[in-house]
Amino acid sequence: MILVHHLNNSRSQRVLWLLEELGQPYEIVRYARDPKTMLAPAALKRIHPLGKSPVIQDGALLLAETGAIVEYLVARYGPQLAPERESANYWRYVYWLHYAEGSAMPPLLLKLVLTKLGPLGWPALGFVARQLKLHLDYLEGALAASPWFAGPDFTAADIMMSFPLEVAVGRGGLNASRKRLWAFLRTIHKRPAYRRALERGGAYAYAK
DSSP: OEEEEEETTSTHHHHHHHHHHHTOOEEEEEEOOOTTTOOOOGGGGGTSTTOOSOEEEETTEEEESHHHHHHHHHHHHOGGGSOOTTSTTHHHHHHHHHHIIIIIHHHHHHHHHHHHTGGGTHHHHHHHHHHHHHHHHHHHHHTSSOSBTTBSSOOHHHHHHHHHHHHHHHHTOOOTTSHHHHHHHHHHHTOHHHHHHHHHHOOOTTOO
């Protein structure tokens, strides 16, 4: 049985969603953020030295990092959620799988940190706002050719891309004016597996 060390309102919601899409049995070990600091509890450091979530345990394997977890789960349990390696869309899939954390999340994190700094962070907020607009414009264009990021079919890359887009609604200026991205979010939020993951995962502020 796969164990998911799951932190509320976090990236680990994507892992629950993926497992629901795969129909793969799993159990959740729950952790709650500190209500004042919004940081993960120290108990997570007993699982992984960085004290971050998600972390999964599958037999003897202990694995952190959402992208690595998604790649592992797809390779072992759900190759149907990735294009065939020989297909024209395979490397497009790999690109979006890694873009989600490597490129999309950093400006969103910067926006959060700089906002919390108050006046000290204000001088850099203009730069971050321009970066967020650049990425959202790019992402809106990326969905012009197909409704999913890696081509005509839903893949695990769409699951990876969900979190930065959900965060961007509250923090990055994403709204209904970007019709393709907005439609993407509305579509994934209606998926039965997404809804089941919400029911099992608990509080998740980004599913709006």
